[in-house]
Amino acid sequence: MANVRLVQGNEACALGALKAGAYNFFGYPITPSTEIAEHMAEMMPKCGARFVQMEDEIASIGAVIGAAATGRKAFTATSGPGFSLMQEAIGFAAIDEVPCVVVDVQRMGPCTGLPTLSAQGDIQQARFGSHGDHAIIALAPSSVMETYYMTIQCFNLAEKYRTPVILLLDEEIGHLRERFDVDPDEEVEIINRKQPTCAPEDYLPYENTEDDVPAMAYWGKGYRYHMTGLTHNQKGYYSSVLPEVDAFNRRLTRKIEGHIDEFWESEDFFVDDCDYLFIAYGSVARTAQEAMEELRAEGIKVGLLRPKTIWPINEAKIKKACEGKKAVIVPELNLGQYAREIERVIGKPVEKVTRVDSELVLVEECVDKVKEVLK
Amino acid sequence: MKPEYEKYFRNNLPHIWCAGCGHGIVMSAWARAVNQLGLDKDQCVAISGIGCSSRITGYIDMHTMNTTHGRALTFATGVKMARPDLNVFVFSGDGDGTAIGGNHFIHACRRNIDMTVVLMNNNIYGMTGGQFSPMTPFGKKATTCPYGSIDRSFDMAELAKGAGATFVARSDIFHAKHLTDMIVAGFNHKGFSIIEAVSSCPISYGRRNGTPDPRDMMDNIKEMCVMKAAYDKLSDEEKANKIPIGILQQIDDAPEYTSEYEKLVERVQGGAK
CATH class of the missing domain: 3.40.50.920 (Rossmann fold)
Known part of the structure; x- marks a missing residue:
């Protein structure tokens, strides 16, 4: 009982992110997600982690991807209008297979809509918001407790499948305060991206591996490679070679949709x-x-x-x-x-x-x- | 024998730049700077946006990212906040850096996070075939201002100074050795350093503005770019067609962002509420 308290959904998300090992948060204030940024601003320095309030949502997602590319766990939190602004860069995270988490606390739209009121209007945007073909993972919790565990799961899935993962909160869940019974020291499974085992000169950062998810080397350890939003070959360099482009684009979707039974959950x-x-x-x-x-x-x-x-x-x-x-x-x-x-x-x-x-x-x-x- | 600085290039040349393009000179000036600084490739990052200038990251043997249009500084901020121990270089162009990336540009200047930015200014959107940028001079022609631009142009250095950048310099492709010196000085400055590299685009800019020959463009740059000390002595009339090169602003005592964050962490972890 010692751990039982009233917690808001957005706070549970913040706590879950820290539990998952989030080292970087970059965000821009937007209702009804702002409490997540506020909690991160307060808690991250205490944990030796890094919070930065950026100049807009485009900057926020760019910084998230930059931080995540180096090997850190990074995320942002926003709502519909900001989520719309992030879509191009989410495509970058998809094509460059950068593990990161975007929390979208949905509000009523379209456009500015009703900022403090509930809607589930970003369901299709989460899937098809960015141009081009790529699969995405999006999770949606129904309670404050579940928000905590699902946030951890988002980071794990991002790392395992080298993909951006979207956490879709309803405003109703983000702002809900309810019973929260979590032992902060509880052991939870934490997944980190697969590391290359080959020599740096043989490393293929976008390799067509058997499990469809190539190893992603941490920066500063000899595995230098190029990341580009252009369609690229297994080495990471621009390619317009038909079979390479085709194999690459199909793998981007297959690595998620082809492995759905490994992670898909329902109640x-x-x-x-x-x-x-x-x-x-x-x-x-x-x-x-x-x-x-x-x-x-x-x-x-x-x-x-x-x-x-x-x-x-x-x-x-x-x-x-x-x-x-x-x-x-x-x-x-x-x-x-x-x-x-x-x-x-x-x-x-x-x-x-x-x-x-x-x-x-x-x-x-x-x-x-x-x-x-x-x- | 290959010059020593070529060790900072990947073995995937030739590049995509047109014959006569000034960007290759910027790339070699930068590589000379890095070589002079003796940097470990594995501890360096190079990040770019979109455009001719931004293709440079494909040729550099570091941790490299060719990101989305105008957003290189945001990705770079993320990298630096994730790994302050890494040396971060950013490459951008006049369109990438001051049009679509203008908001990030001023905020990066303001934030003063330690990185070295080389902005290649060729006064045009070259990659898309010659549209005017915010740095295309008034009256000059481009495919989207075929009758001459009626847009007033940015002075990138003044913009950066106004936004609070702590190191602002300019150099050009004629004064390539000087450009190397500016990049070295910018790198050695603790904080946000921006170096405008005046470059040339004979194909998309020169052809429409009376200088299709790269040699003429180079001559013009040589005439136009004057060392700051000499420039300051010119009369207003003489200054009309000149721009100063050199260090245009340097503020050494401004708080650098990653250092401030370290202090913040210490303060908070020290029990401060």
């Missing part, structure tokens, strides 16, 4: 024992869970699948979960950004419960939707 409630299946994530999953419990108490067989890994989508898992259901219901705080992805995967329409007025989806709205479908 399932009665998925195999239901006629009506909710698919919901983030704060909305809590609403859907309550609706599910109410409906089951009435004898209606309802289940819930909560993807913790939002991207990439686990097509096999979603297909199987939706098989034979009388209806699949996707409640979310947007006009169906994830619903359209579920529809694409299962090949038929889903029922949507949407809100874009900055209020949360209500339990009764989810209940009513199921009852409406029942008729």
Whole structure:
């Protein structure tokens, strides 16, 4: 009980990042993510780590990638407008396979929107925000405790797959204060990027390895190489050679989507024992869970699948979960950004419960939707 | 026999620069500086943005990053805050550095983080085929100002001084030895050092402005660039078509960012609230 206290979601993210070994934070103030920067500014010097407030979000993500390239664990936190500004550089992190973490505490958009109010409007941006083809990993927590552990997981996945990882918080989770029961000294798994075992002169920083993830040498240890946002060969130099370009681009997606079973996670409630299946994530999953419990108490067989890994989508898992259901219901705080992805995967329409007025989806709205479908 | 400074180049030349381009002279002037300083390649980083100038990082045998357009200084700030022990060089151009990267430029000057920036000014966007940059002189022609530019241009050195840069210098491709000296002095300055290297682009700039021959461009640079001490003695009339080269601003007692951060950590860890 000694560790139990009230913690805000954004603070849990900050604590998780430090636990994961974050050494550098670069950020720019933006509601509703600012508390993360404030916590890092306060805590990082105490841990001997480095916080810098940059001149904008473009600078923040650039600095994150620079720090991460050297071998440090680095991250930033922002919200929709800042996330939009970061997209080009996220593409750099993707093409140069730089492990880093971007926390996006989502707010109502488009544009300035409603800065302090909830939305899940960045779901598609997280996947397709940067130009060109590359896969991305994005996670979405539903509670403050989960935010802590998921932040650690983001750093681990970034290191393991040499990729930017997005943590998608709802404003509702970022600003939520709830029971936080974490032993700060608890042992957690920490993953560090794979190191080359060959001699420096034989090192290929973008090697087509069997597991699709090349080793990434820490700087200053003899393994000098070139990083460029240009399409490059295995050595890192610009290449427009057709087979090289093709192999490279395909590997960028395959290294994540081809290994989805190694890291994809969901929380399932009665998925195999239901006629009506909710698919919901983030704060909305809590609403859907309550609706599910109410409906089951009435004898209606309802289940819930909560993807913790939002991207990439686990097509096999979603297909199987939706098989034979009388209806699949996707409640979310947007006009169906994830619903359209579920529809694409299962090949038929889903029922949507949407809100874009900055209020949360209500339990009764989810209940009513199921009852409406029942008729 | 190969010059000693070539050990700082990778074995992937030839470069992409056009015949007559001034950037190769900047690269060799820089390599001479690094060689003179005797730097360990493994402890050095070179970061660039996008443009002809920024291709230089592909040819340099260090930890190198050819980043996104205008953002080299942000990546470099990240590197320096992650590994203050590494020596950081940044290469940029007039468009990359003062247009799309203008915000980062002034804030890097203000922050005073220890790195050495070489900004190659050829007055044009060469890579995209000759559009005007913020450093294209008023009245000169480019593909996007075919009737002469009506944009007033930046003086990069004055901009850097105004933004608080603690080491501002200028040199050029004719005074290549002097350019090496400026880079050495900039590197030895603890803080943010920026060196404008006046370069030439006969293809995209010269051809449209009456100097398609690289030799003419070089002559013009030779005429235009005057040592600061001599420049200061000129009348206003004489100064009209001249620019000063040399160290234009040096402030030695300004707090350097990584050092300040170290002090902050000590202060905070010492129990201060």
